[in-house]
Amino acid sequence: MIAFPCCKINLGLNVIARRADGYHDLETVFYPIPLCDALEITEMDEKFPSDVACDLLTKVKTAGNGEEAESWEPLCPEQKNLVVKAYNLIANDRKLSRVHAHLFKNIPSQAGLGGGSSDAAAMITLLNEQFSLGLSIEEMERYAAKLGADCAFFITSRPAYATGIGDRLSPIGDAADILHGYYIALVKPDIAVSTGKAYGMITPRRPAMCCKDIIKLPVSQWKGLLTNDFEEPVFTMHPELGAIKERLYTLGADFALMSGSGSTLFGLFKDCPQGIEEAFPDCFTAVIKL
Ligand SMILES: C[C@@](CO)(OP(=O)(O)O)[C@H](O)COP(=O)(O)OP(=O)(O)OC[C@H]1O[C@@H](n2ccc(N)nc2=O)[C@H](O)[C@@H]1O
Numbered sequence: 001m002i003a004f005p006c007c008k009i010n011l012g013l014n015v016i017a018r019r020a021d022g023y024h025d026l027e028t029v030f031y032p033i034p035l036c037d038a039l040e041i042t043e044m045d046e047k048f049p050s051d052v053a054c055d056l057l058t059k060v061k062t063a064g065n066g067e068e069a070e071s072w073e074p075l076c077p078e079q080k081n082l083v084v085k086a087y088n089l090i091a092n093d094r095k096l097s098r099v100h101a102h103l104f105k106n107i108p109s110q111a112g113l114g115g116g117s118s119d120a121a122a123m124i125t126l127l128n129e130q131f132s133l134g135l136s137i138e139e140m141e142r143y144a145a146k147l148g149a150d151c152a153f154f155i156t157s158r159p160a161y162a163t164g165i166g167d168r169l170s171p172i173g174d175a176a177d178i179l180h181g182y183y184i185a186l187v188k189p190d191i192a193v194s195t196g197k198a199y200g201m202i203t204p205r206r207p208a209m210c211c212k213d214i215i216k217l218p219v220s221q222w223k224g225l226l227t228n229d230f231e232e233p234v235f236t237m238h239p240e241l242g243a244i245k246e247r248l249y250t251l252g253a254d255f256a257l258m259s260g261s262g263s264t265l266f267g268l269f270k271d272c273p274q275g276i277e278e279a280f281p282d283c284f285t286a287v288i289k290l
């Protein structure tokens with residue numbers, strides 16, 4: 001059984017308050033983007049000589065100098081991969097057969113695109129189907145939220161207004177179609193931002209206007225209104241990121257912003273943008289019609 005976990009961008013992100021548990025309350029709109037990993041699970045042969053209940057092979061797509069390379073390499077120690085963590089979480093409560101998992105990584109890591117969280121959510125939904133666990137969407141979202149603050153969103157990957165630590169989701173109604181027909185350019189340089197460190201550099205505040213209301217305006221009016229609180233501290237640490245955002249505007253974007261805690265910048269274009277790959281030669285780039 002196979003799934004294609006997508007990634008997300010944040011349409012605005014306001015860090016509102018620091019909580020007693022060290023986490024932060026935020027408000028953001030999660031918007032799914034069809035740049036996907038592939039995750040396949042197959043049941044393990046009874047005779048497979050292993051103590052491991054879920055073994056994982058990861059194929060990472062890496063780009064460099066205009067060439068694409070693929071290699072079977074662990075992204076991180078297997079037991080730390082969110083796909084294996086998702087299996088272990090469900091296996092704690094339900095009887096599961098042992099499985100082989102094959103993960104093809106197409107979504108860049110440490111990018112603010114939620115790729116790992118999406119893979120974990122896909123594992124939960126795959127296990128639910130493969131083993132007829134009968135879990136409801138809400139039950140799967142509750143499991144997912146235990147694995148990462150933005151993981152619950154990826155159970156359905158429907159555009160959503162998120163509050164709490166990113167785990168309280170509500171649909172955004174008609175605004176869900178707002179980007180239909182737009183082109184998105186994703187640009188991710190080879191810079192890793194620590195999410196925890198970035199949160200620590202923000203002074204929380206309540207915004208004048210909530211991002212779910214701003215996105216009801218035409219995209220051409222979002223500039224200056226729809227903001228990401230991570231940009232200020234992260235652009236200070238890495239000025240190259242601010243420069244990429246400016247370049248996206250020069251290339252004709254109606255709107256550009258950093259996604260999550262970075263380091264991906266995205267630009268929204270009415271017409272298919274030209275020259276993105278050439279403009280950012282040392283970065284991962286993708287142009288996708290929404
Ligand atoms: C910033 C956001 C915005 O969408 O996205 P990404 O940049 O990761 O995509 C998310 O809040 C990232 O959520 P997620 O990536 O699941 O975070 P986790 O792994 O759960 O937490 C990493 C660390 O970030 C901090 N953290 C995370 C979420 C939150 N609401 N408040 C926090 O303070 C905590 O210090 C935590 O230890």
Ligand SMILES: Nc1ncnc2c1ncn2[C@@H]1O[C@H](COP(=O)(O)OP(=O)(O)O)[C@@H](O)[C@H]1O
Binds near residue numbers: 080082
């Ligand atoms: N399935 C997975 N895909 C990507 N990263 C994973 C996965 N499982 C665990 N990780 C770990 O989580 C870290 C960040 O995850 P990722 O989702 O790519 O970042 P972000 O939330 O910034 O988009 C990675 O550096 C890696 O060590």
